[in-house]
Amino acid sequence: MFETLKDILVNKLKVSPDTITAEATPEEIDLDSLAIVELSLVLEKELGLAVSEDELSEAGTVGDIVRLMDERSARV
Amino acid sequence: MSGFEAAVTGLGLVTPAGVGVRQNWEAVCSGVSRAADDPALRACPVRISCRVPDFDAGELLGQRRAHRLDPFVQFALVAAKEALADAGLDPETWDGARVGVVLGTADGGTVTMEQQNQTFLDEGARWVSPLLLPMHLPNMLAGQVAMEFGATGPNLVVATACASGATAIGTARDLLAADRCDVVLTGGSEAMLGRVTMAGFAQMGALSRRNDEPALASRPFDVDRDGFVAGEGAGILVLERAADARARGARSHGRIIGHGATADAHHMTKPHPQGRGTEAAVRRALADAGTDVRDIGHVNAHGTSTPLNDRVEGQMLGRVLPGSPLVTSTKGVTGHLLGASGAVEAALTLLSLQHRLVPPTANLTNPDPDIDLRIPTEPTACAAELALSNSFGFGGQNTVLVAAAP
Numbered sequence: 001m002f003e004t005l006k007d008i009l010v011n012k013l014k015v016s017p018d019t020i021t022a023e024a025t026p027e028e029i030d031l032d033s034l035a036i037v038e039l040s041l042v043l044e045k046e047l048g049l050a051v052s053e054d055e056l057s058e059a060g061t062v063g064d065i066v067r068l069m070d071e072r073s074a075r076v
Numbered sequence: 077m078s079g080f081e082a083a084v085t086g087l088g089l090v091t092p093a094g095v096g097v098r099q100n101w102e103a104v105c106s107g108v109s110r111a112a113d114d115p116a117l118r119a120c121p122v123r124i125s126c127r128v129p130d131f132d133a134g135e136l137l138g139q140r141r142a143h144r145l146d147p148f149v150q151f152a153l154v155a156a157k158e159a160l161a162d163a164g165l166d167p168e169t170w171d172g173a174r175v176g177v178v179l180g181t182a183d184g185g186t187v188t189m190e191q192q193n194q195t196f197l198d199e200g201a202r203w204v205s206p207l208l209l210p211m212h213l214p215n216m217l218a219g220q221v222a223m224e225f226g227a228t229g230p231n232l233v234v235a236t237a238c239a240s241g242a243t244a245i246g247t248a249r250d251l252l253a254a255d256r257c258d259v260v261l262t263g264g265s266e267a268m269l270g271r272v273t274m275a276g277f278a279q280m281g282a283l284s285r286r287n288d289e290p291a292l293a294s295r296p297f298d299v300d301r302d303g304f305v306a307g308e309g310a311g312i313l314v315l316e317r318a319a320d321a322r323a324r325g326a327r328s329h330g331r332i333i334g335h336g337a338t339a340d341a342h343h344m345t346k347p348h349p350q351g352r353g354t355e356a357a358v359r360r361a362l363a364d365a366g367t368d369v370r371d372i373g374h375v376n377a378h379g380t381s382t383p384l385n386d387r388v389e390g391q392m393l394g395r396v397l398p399g400s401p402l403v404t405s406t407k408g409v410t411g412h413l414l415g416a417s418g419a420v421e422a423a424l425t426l427l428s429l430q431h432r433l434v435p436p437t438a439n440l441t442n443p444d445p446d447i448d449l450r451i452p453t454e455p456t457a458c459a460a461e462l463a464l465s466n467s468f469g470f471g472g473q474n475t476v477l478v479a480a481a482p
Contacts, residue, residue, distance in 0.1 A: 013140075013143065014134070014139040014140045014142070014143035015140060016139070016140060021096075030140060034144075034206045034207055035211065037206035038205065038206055038207065041202075041206075045203065064330060
């Protein structure tokens with residue numbers, strides 16, 4: 001799932017691939033509040049995963065976002 | 077204020093004639109129109125435009141930055157980088173509080189708005205991008221330039237339709253004269269080639285309908301002209317007080333020494349039939365420069381290639397300027413860059429004075445017999461020290477700048 005998220009961050013939000021690690025914070029990969037909303041929309045549109053912008057805002061790291069995605073996909 | 081000299085110490089151009097000042101100067105001197113068939117406009121009555129060639133925003137600005145910017149801001153950032161490097165100014169070391177940004181655009185992020193409107197219609201409101209407004213708002217043009225270069229002085233965007241870029245330059249000069257800042261990044265940018273917008277221009281009857289011969293479509297002052305060809309791009313100028321520029325040993329492309337701004341107060345789109353507002357703008361600009369009509373040796377006309385503009389402007393210039401200056405419209409090559417045109421053409425006017433060469437008007441094969449002007453069809457030597465750059469907008473907003481040789 002980490003690779004799936006990385007792929008979306010790189011190809012849809014154009015985040016620089018070298019910055020994306022499981023430990024990186026949203027700030028470290030240049031995700032501001034607008035990009036968080038954008039990511040929430042892309043996750044739903046591309047993967048059918050409903051992860052709200054509030055949940056993404058509370059995620060401390062990329063790894064936390066991956067965990068949210070894992071939870072949602074298990075539920076599907 | 078009269079005679080206040082703003083030195084132009086840096087130029088940057090991104091236009092259908094190329095990315096970079098040198099490329100633009102060579103292209104406009106070639107006299108070859110850049111208008112071409114535009115596949116993105118397939119559903120429109122007019123399917124030709126002038127697009128910026130070989131512009132890779134991700135390469136020039138970084139993928140992440142480019143992703144969050146409408147083309148109208150992308151063009152301006154690239155042109156501003158060129159202009160600052162040309163001026164020899166380093167945003168790492170300057171006092172940003174004394175650096176202003178004054179830019180013009182007619183419409184802002186047109187293409188982003190059109191794309192997101194399509195998303196709304198096709199998929200629903202909840203899929204509209206959160207970046208829509210930050211990418212679309214016209215004022216983002218100056219805001220993004222400030223963010224890129226740490227310019228924290230006065231920051232604004234002006235809108236006078238197709239005069240916007242020239243209005244911005246005149247306003248920037250006013251800020252320098254009033255000592256509100258020491259350096260101003262000024263000019264205009266436009267990226268209005270969205271299909272809804274272009275359909276709107278076509279419905280107005282403003283565009284040339286030469287879909288089958290695009291290279292002949294933009295033909296200012298020609299008797300067979302039938303409308304303009306819309307273009308996109310940006311022109312950025314670095315302005316400083318002439319004394320400051322001299323004191324830091326900066327090279328100058330020339331000076332902006334006069335600015336006249338008027339309104340026709342006549343009609344939404346048609347110029348006043350006797351050119352009342354545009355004539356007043358020329359006279360005010362000359363008075364502001366403290367110069368006489370006889371001193372003007374060159375005019376970069378608004379010259380859109382529409383039947384009405386070129387007749388009214390051409391007759392006004394013939395009436396007001398008795399010295400038979402060399403007149404050109406570089407829109408024959410570049411197309412009409414709308415809110416950017418006044419800035420791009422101010423830059424080209426300065427380059428004409430600097431190179432002592434007036435670029436030709438493309439496609440002028442049969443000059444309109446109702447217009448009595450000297451309009452070269454080849455690059456023509458010109459010893460002028462002073463020139464006018466005219467820019468007139470829908471809504472009857474007129475701006476004339478007086479440029480002086482270095």
